[in-house]
Amino acid sequence: MSSTSDAQIISLFHARDQKALSETQQKYGGLCHSIAKNILGSREDAEECLNDALYKLWETIPPAKPNNLAAYLSVTVRNLACNRRAAAKAAKRGGGxxxxxxxxxxxxxxxxxxxxxxxxxxxxxxxxxxxxxxxxxxxxxxxxxxxxxxxxxxxxxxxxxxxxxxxxxxxxxxxxxxxxxxxxxxxx
Amino acid sequence: MREQDYMKIMNGLREDYISEAVNWDGTAQKNRRSIRRLSLGVGAIAAAMAVVVGGIGYGIYRDRLTANPQQENSEITIEKLNILGGHGELHGYLTTSGDCFFRDNTYFYGGEAKWAIDGSTPLLHTEDANLPELLTDGEQIYTQHDGNVYITDSYGEETLAFSLGQMNNAKRIQKLANGDYFALGFTTVAASELPADGVPMPHTEGGFSALNGVLYHTETGESDVILSIHDLTDSNSSFSQNLQNFWMHQFGDSKDGWYYWDSDHDNKDDLYHSVEYLYFNDDESNEDIGFKGLDFQPEEITGFAVHNDTLWFERLTKSANENGESRTFTELYTMQRGDAEPVKNYRGDYDFAANVPENDYPCYSYFGERYLYGVMQKQTDAGLVFQVTRHAYDAFDGDQTVFEMPVSELFGDQIPNRLERPEYMAFCDTEDYLFFPLPQKGANGELIIQVNLKNGTWFSLGENTVPQMQGEADITDQTDAVSPELLFRDASLESGYCSPEQFPQYYIPAEHTAADTDKIECYRMLPFAKASESALDTAALGEHLPDGGAWSKRDPDAPRMTFEDAFRLITGGSVVNGTEIMEQLCKLSAGYDAEAHLDRPEISDREFWLDDSGKDFFYVMLYSHPESPQDYYFAEFYYFTYDEAQKQYRYVFLPARSAEQVSGKQPDGTNFLGGTGTVHPYSGSADGVLFAEDDAYYYDLQSGMRALKNGENPALVFEPLPERVLNRYYWGTASCRLMSDGQFFYMYMHDSALYRINNDGEEQYLMCPDELYGKAETIDSEQIRFDCLHLMDDDKLFVLGISSVSDEKATLYVPFVVDLKTNVVTVLDNPDLPEEALYNYWDSSWYAGDCIYSLTDDGRTLEVCRPEGSPSYLDLANDAGVELGNNTRWYIDADKRLWFEQNGDSYFVELDVFSDQYLVPQKSPDANAAEVAGLLNGSKKVVSMHRENNQTSVYVRNPDGSDAQMMAGTGDVNALAFYNDNGVYHFAVRTADDFAEEVAFITHDGISVSADGVKYP
Missing domain, CATH: 1.10.10.10 (Winged helix-like DNA-binding domain superfamily/Winged helix DNA-binding domain)
Incomplete structure (x- = not known):
């Protein structure tokens, strides 16, 4: 896990330093990938979902300064995964x-x-x-x-x-x- | 069950539960005590130290841990968003023009915009954010809907304030001193309801809108219409002023003049009667008002305020200069009740008018609650500047320039020929910040200027650019204003009411009631003085104090210590050591404090009273060395205040080193040394050598100096570091030791903890000495200091702990490793070793891979410690006769090769200690007259110095024994330091002759060499 603190990562986002993305992924990517994968039932889809979530973070921070980066990211990932699942309506039960x-x-x-x-x-x-x-x-x-x-x-x-x-x-x-x-x- | 229903249900789970789950760390939960300690900061560290000295300190610590169990999770709880979607409590402010602004922990909000208080965002639009419309009177926040006005808290919890009645929509609301409300707003009157005696014109088919000022009586629910102004379609109608204690309104044409509403009075009759017309163009005003008529035309009056029964107003007038040209002037007047004439107000430097006429650049006054603000373009030696000043109504000793900038720089090519009256300018003063819109857009799109009133820094805000902090910051004055009440609301601080277990000396038994307050038999200063003895009978008090206790009487003429001063000193001042903070408090209190010793000589207490009642005070608990009571270990700080409602004392624990407030984090984007870019520390060949560099400067931190890199070569000269940096890191004292592992700087606070200093000055807590206790039998109650830091890999720090003991005993060394990710401390110690065999040489421990290699005191045995398992030993003094004598420098590189000076012969040998196998050392081919200086970080190379004929050369030696010369022979080298940055080697070589010292900073990228020489002043 990255030793970079959340505050440092958020500072990187604010500085528009793309290292923010790699640090975030390194620190919280595992959990979020699991969340997405288990909703979507596909590792590849989860990967895309996580990337989308990171991009969304990039778009929203700044101005956002999440108090809790892990929760912020995981909620984003979950929402994206749910939306993706609903949109695909592949909703093939038994998938994830x-x-x-x-x-x-x-x-x-x-x-x-x-x-x-x-x-x-x-x-x-x-x-x-x-x-x-x-x-x-x-x-x-x-x-x-x-x-x-x-x-x-x-x-x-x-x-x-x-x-x-x-x-x-x-x-x-x-x-x-x-x-x-x-x-x-x-x-x- | 439908999947979408399931999703919806789960989406409705509370955020804090989600946050708790995703942040859950099962491993960490198993070591809860450590987490608590971290979250509690140094206060807990100090308390934990009490484990050693025992007694009350530990009891307090234990209670603190158990008193508020939910605090464990405070770090992982998502904060509830406030009504504007931000974090933290909302506070409302009124500008000088009566507009409402709000702030929370992050943003200022106003109109349809917001921006980050710390300048990290540009001006952001919020019109699409669907935020609620809020009003404020500077104290409360209001919402209005369904015909009612509500007081809302920061999170939308509403309480009915009053019903609007006929008023459709309040534009201004103010709570009056007697609890009633006054509101200004529009009322639509249907045509059918128009009075028969005349219809105000113009009106619409459906009726007309009236501006009403209504007084709402909260006790009776009744209301009185104070103002009713129907002619609102006139373009001259406008709100003019809306101050906290003063409402006024300009409307219609000149004959109507001004209304004013002075709500300073508690009596509602006074309030009512004070609502009168104030005519400036005739003398018909009611004498009860006190401000008689003026000769000025109302349109000349550009603003006014009443403060302490004094009317302040500004007049805009025109006259011709000596060339017959029409010029515009502004004049500032004051007028007290009963004065026949207003007085032109030239007080101190607040003399706008005197500065104006010649250049025809009018200046304008804006009237706030406590200050009036001046805006002008002023001709100075440096040219025309745009200047904003602030002036307290009650302080006539001059105005304060809060912002000044060359007009050409601010407005670029669009320099206004003259500054037209910026009607839309307004000032919002939050006491710590002042912001205001510019009268015209700046050259780079600047719209708003925000000034930090604490330190003078400022930034400009536009729509597309992230602000750049400007101005000089004084880090010692960064503490935001904080009130006692805010302290108690701060969830990160431990607070509560006194209990017999926690603070028996301040606990007031419940059976005591307000009726017998004077008979309360509770005691202050432990069982030494009754709380009710507020008269401070020091003679009587003295009888209660045991030996060693003392009560100092305050010099009656000395200034009283204020809450703000004491709070800032403890939590945010430049003093960083607990006992020194206590000493500063003693000075600040002008000797007005009490000291008492308990039955244990190593614990003493001090109180610093803020007033003579003794109901408001700071409390310090001091722990000292058992054998040396004058040497304090550490201090704990509390603020106490008596809660009248609860009939009990409340306390809040004040961490003496609050991370936010005391951190050396720079506010202006510079690094922690005040320069720019990454700070690269050099590893030194001698104790205390601390060279560093960044993009802007070279540093000799041992001397507290820096040299600007782009100075005039070759004559770079060191200059003192900025005071704030020097103060921060306390050079030259035992209170702070700054160390480097070759990549980062670390700070060890005497009596306190070990921190890593990140580049921006953020101080990352790593560990405190008490975490070593119980982890090795060799560690007893003596104090531990830290030395010899080595970054083992990116997330493990090797530290050599040094236990200071009495002279009779050998110094005790405790090698341990701190995991930088988890802060878990692993002591590498062998309890089976006799104490004498432990490490007693400086630099006698080294790491390689996962092992720590330590030299025993005979210099013949190398102990190999692993994070787990027992240590093993290598006997160095066998066939090769290798003997590492006292003060011998030796290193083990990443290939586990041992590099060292042979005792007295100064040559290298290699020793393969891989897998603890001993190999015959080999003499390095060019080792004559060489001195090991250290390992080059991130490489497998050793830096050495060769001394021949009083000349010293610097070499980098490769693992195969070959070497490369980095610096040719030079004079007497007294310090050598170096670092490796991705294959580019940097050396700092300090030389001295009989006349001067100089440091050569050499950069060697393998091909080319460059150097800067820096002289000491």
Whole structure:
């Protein structure tokens, strides 16, 4: 990982120094590539998506001075990947890790009897935020990396310095807790 | 479940959760204490040192770690965006023309533009950003919708202020001293509602718009229309002034003159009665107003303000000069209540009018809340300059020039023949910055000038160019104004209310109420003085102080230490050492402080009171050497204030070296030495040799000198470094040691931590001594200093720690490695070694690859330490009889070849220590009379000096033993330093004869050689 600090990288962007891109990629490219790859199901597409995200950073910084470069980049990558996936509408399920993650969570978020019912997505987001707020930090991180970042179990285990079995068990318990929480909230 | 629904749900997750996840570092979480220590900065370092001395210090540290668990994640939380889409709290400001501006941590916002406060962006348009329309009175921020005006916080949380009633849209809002609101705005009156006694003209079919000034009574919800001005289509109608405590409005034709609204008064009746007409062209004004009629025509008045019952106004008038030509003048007047005539105001240097007539360049006054501003073109010896001055209403000792620039430089070929009144000029003064639009676009598209009022630097803003900082910066005065309240809001600072566990000496038991405040039995200065003894009965106080404690009485005539002064000194001053900060505080407080020693002699406390109540003070906890109480290790700083509402003291911990405020980071784009480009340090052949160069200068940092490269060759002469640089790095004192590993400079703060200085002056924290404790048995409570830095690769720094102990014991050396990415410290130490066998030579440790090679004190054994596993040993003194004596210089190059001087014979041998295998040393062919000077960074070459017949030559020796001469024989060389920059070798050779010292800076790219000679003054 690059030893260059975020502040230094952002300074490079502001100085229009293209080294900013290589430093950003070196520092955060791995995680973001995983996010994109798991959404798009293709390493090549992920590569392009990451490049697009870096270009977007180049366009927006300056004037933007992101407080958290990693989050800024990863949100950008994810948005681009989601857009790309939707646009291609190849949405061939079974392609990426997103599908696996979705399949894990869909029975939690939606009633099995009405899997295709129109959901109040905003209410569900709000509820999920409240639910996440009550979790231990590590549990919350695993959950977000899995269902927001679409990382694989292995990738999460590496990032969290935990075993894969622990990640699986944590996610399973958290899904069950979330299901109960949503039922209490009247959202499923 | 549809995929798009899933995406939407996940897109709605909170940003801080996402940030937390993507920044999560499982490994780091396992070493949470280290992370906390880093995030807490040097304050934690100091506290951690208390582990060694024990007692209260550690308790505080532990409490600090546990008091606010969410602080652990403070580094990885995305900050919530404010209502304007930026970061940090919003603050509102009014310009002299009443326009609203806002700022947050990053930007100024106003109109449909914004720009970075630090000048890192050009003027940016925000009209497409769909930002909310905000108003401010300089204190609160307002939004308006649904017929109501709301007070909003920085993040859009609204509280109803008042209902607009008939007013459609408020243009100006001000909260008055009594809590009521006054608003100016337009009201549309339907034709059917027009009064029968006359219809103001012109009007539209649907009715007409009126400008109303309405007083809104917050207690009753009622409102009074103070002003109602119907004739608004007249082009002469305009807002004129809108100040914090003063509203006025110019409208219609001259017969209407001026209204004013003085809201200085608390009594609403006074307020109401003060709303009167003020006629300048006759004497019909109400005497209650106090400002009687003037002879001037209203159109001559270009602006006015009331400040402390004094009316200030500017008059624009014309008269003929001696040639009969019509000239324009501006005159500044003051008039106090009851004065029969206004007085032409020439106070101090604030004499615009006197400067104007001859050249017919009018100057204009702009009236702000605390200052009035002058703009003029002024003829000087240097030609015509565009000048802006600032003058406090209450200070008559002259005006302050805040900006000045040759007119030709600013406006280029478009030099205005004369400066027409820049009607749209306005000044926004935030106390730390002043910005204003130029009266016409500058030669390079400049539209706005922003001046840093703290240090005089400024930049111009255009739409397409990133501003360039101008002016001279004084780094010692960079601390932005900060209030105690802002301190407590700063999430990065540890703060809270006193508890018996944390600060028993300041904790006030809950059973005490406001009713018995005077009977509170809480104590200050530990159990030494009651808090209620605010009269400072020093005689009585003395009885409570144990031996060694003392109370110093303040000289009643001495100036009082202010919060700002103390805060700046602690967190942002030029003094960088905790104990010295404390000494400066003593001076600043004029001796008004208390000192007490606890039962442990190594800890003492001091209070510095800001007022006689004792409710507001700075607190310093000092730790000293157990055997030498006068030598302080370090100091912790806190600010305390009594919270009347909570009936308890609040405290905030002040890191004595706040990274933002104390960092040597340069504000003007220069490097940390004040030059330009990358600073290249030279590695020295002698202790303390610190040569460096950048694009602009050569530096001898040991002497605190620099020489401009493009000076008149060959007579480059060193000059002193800028004061701010000298002050920053404290040359010549034990408080700061500057070191280099050949690529970067490092700063070791005595009593504190090790920092790497990045090129722009940012100081990257690496580690502090306490991180060594517990990692090697040889390290005990003695203080650790650092020396001998070597960058092992791009992300590992080898450091030799030196433990200063009493004279009886040998100096203890502790080699360790700092991972520059993670700040993890690995001590390379062998607890099995007897203490005597450890390293006691300077330069007695070296690295190669992953290993550290250290010489034992007999000079015969080389210890090879690895990051993991036990060390191994090489016996040097076998068949070859290699003996590295005391002070012998030796190096191991990247090929693990050992280069050294043979004891007394000054020749090289090679020793292959690869895989710890000992080989017979070979004498280097040209090693006679050679002296090893060091390794050339990034190469496999060794620099040596050959001395023959009082002449010294410099060679670079290749791994195969061949060499190349870099410098022919010269005089007495007393320092040699060098660095390698991508195959271009740079040497600094200092020579001296009986008359002068000189440094030759030689550049050798393998083909050509160039040199500059620099003399010492």
């Amino acid at each position: 890790e997103l599908d696996v993650a979705l399949s894990e969570l869909e029975n939690v978020l939606a009633s099995p009897e009405q899997p295709d019912a129109v959901l109040d997505t905003r209410a569900l987001s709000d509820a999920m935020n409240r639910f996440l707020g009550g979790l231990e930090a590590e549990t919350r991180v695993m959950f977000v990396l899995r269902y927001w970042g679409d990382l694989t179990i292995k990738e999460i285990a590496e990032k969290c310095g935990a075993g894969q079995s622990k990640v699986k068990m944590t996610l399973l318990r958290t899904r069950n807790d979330l299901k109960a929480f949503l039922e209490e909230e009247g959202l499923r």
